[in-house]
Amino acid sequence: MKAAPFEYSRPADIDEACALLAADDGARVIAGGQTLVPMMAMRLARPTRLIDIARIAELSYIRDDGDMLSFGSGTRQCLMERDTLVRTRLPLMACAIPHIGHAATRARGTIGGSLAHADPAAELALVAVTLDATLHYKTKDESGELPARDFFIGPTITALPMGACLSAVRFPVWQGKVGVGFHEVNARASDFAFASAAAQVELADDGTAKRIAIAVGAIADVPLRLDAAEAQLTGTTLSPEAVREAVRAALADIETVADLHASAEYRRRVAATLAARAVADARAHALGGRHAR
Amino acid sequence: MHVKLSVNGQAHALDVEPRTTLLDTLRDTLKLTGAHAGCEHGVCGACTVLVDGVAVRSCLMFAPQAEGSTITTVEGVTPGPGELSPIQDAFCETHGMQCGYCTPAMVLVAHALLADNPAPTREEIVEAISGNICRCTGYAQIVEAIALAAERLRGSNRPVGA
Incomplete structure (x- = not known):
């Protein structure tokens, strides 16, 4: 249960992260690492370089854009869990978040990390598809966006181009008499x-x-x-x-x-x-x- | 690569391979073996420590990711040598442990919970420890221990005569 050796970089901003990604095909972005690190421990993933974006301040925010609620890709799930905007504007997400892992993994796990990993059982992926979220990314040369429905291709496979790093996720906010429901079945609460x-x-x-x-x-x-x-x-x-x-x-x-x-x-x-x-x-x-x- | 950590109030400048987890750094380099290596892939919770006051799994964090952080392990929660924290005391009194493997992590999770929420309900206690597996106790006495510790800690903050 020890990861294979890798190089480690901590870029100052997303452009530097994208440049590092472009320079090494085996590089992977790490944010909270709550899914990537176990995969590395089991050697299901063997990145040559980890690009740690967890401390890039510009990637961590929850912003009210009127008819949208926007999240920086590096926003940690524990911050979303306690956020008033999320509770009032995106009640479906507020319902789903307590089901994600445990408090100790939500303390590190991010919204972008969960979506980019694309586990079919991930709560945030389900919410993104339900609400037609838009996922924004950057590469060394361009910026782009993908609707959630086109983003997920298969288990741990997404439509993100090579060398791309998620920058933001935007969720439409419904107006009017809105209600939400969320349910899941698992062996133990908060398991997959x-x-x-x-x-x-x-x-x-x-x-x-x-x-x-x-x-x-x-x-x-x-x-x-x-x-x-x-x-x-x-x-x-x-x-x-x-x-x-x-x-x-x-x-x-x-x-x-x-x-x-x-x-x-x-x-x-x-x-x-x-x-x-x-x-x-x-x-x-x-x-x-x-x-x- | 160089990593600076503050662990239980002591500053450390370490030289580690990037792939070294925070858990292995604590256990192997700093000899703080209270953080237990159970599953080493984020399932059992035995490796839980406090990073900047928040409970996290130290097996799911490489040491460089913790650069500059303040870490508390179970060795750091006692008031002095040979003494126990009120939470540890409560675990002893209610028999909130059997083999002890999960105990340091349970104690730290309880610390994080009670720092945030001095009067948790039973459900909140259960939720707080839900990420930590115990294969001995059936959890009942652990929940009892945390409730007892919460009650005592609340009492200890009461103004004299209240």
Whole structure:
């Protein structure tokens, strides 16, 4: 359980980090290191150089941009967990954060690190896909952005170009009567989820769903939006029967993964139940209830 | 590479390989073996120390990442040689340990929790230690120990006569 040897750099800013990345194909960015270090300990990752961006102050912020909430990629999860803006503007994220690892890993883990690692069971990846977040990156020569739905390609595989470093993540803030729900199932609280689900709804004055986003995580190679269910449920009162039927149908054709812990069929069944619960919670929350943690 | 750390109030300038974890630096270089090497990949929590007052896993941090940090290990929480902190005392009194392997980390997590939240609920205590595996006690006495320590520490801060 000892990492292979590597060189270590601590650049002063993201441009220097990108220059270092461009100079060495085997280099990896490290921020909190809460996923990369275990992978290095098990020698699943053997970077030739670690580029430590954890102390780059310009990468750590939570900013209210009106209809968006922006995060520097190096913002630590423990800061997001305690932030009033996150709680009030992005309640779905506030719901999801306590499920990420443990307090001791959230103390070091960052939003950008979690997204760039692209674990299919990651809570932040699920929230990013649910809310159509935009991921901003830099390379030595250019800046770019990717929508969350295009960002995740497979387990630990993203659409980030070679030599890119995430700089920021921006989440749209919904206005109006908004409610959220988040659920996951795992062997122990805060372990990797076997299945997870997130939902956010905006209700019209008559109580029907004006807008709805539903996504599931940990059951396939990437977090998945349930587009068909969203289309079917928009404009309805979100009755429990309709929600259950819509999410079950949306999940019917998805190829779910199986492993030692949970079969593919179990994951599909649990994801449908969790998604239905998340929608029910979101509706209740929008109607004035407290969101469940 | 050179790394400067302040550990339990003492400044250290060390020369380490970048791949050396903070855990191995504490144990092998500084001989502070209270931080335990359990799984060495961030699952068991036995290596937990306080970095700038916050509980983190020292096996998930390479020593250069801790440059300039203030580290507290279990050796650093006692008031003096041969004495125990109120939290350690509470662990003894409630039998909040059996084999002792998880204990230093549990004590440090309790320190971090009570520094932040002097009156935690049972749920908050359980949540705080949820990242630390104990294979002996069943956790009940550990939760009891932290609750007892919290009560005593709150009491000790009460103005005289209150």
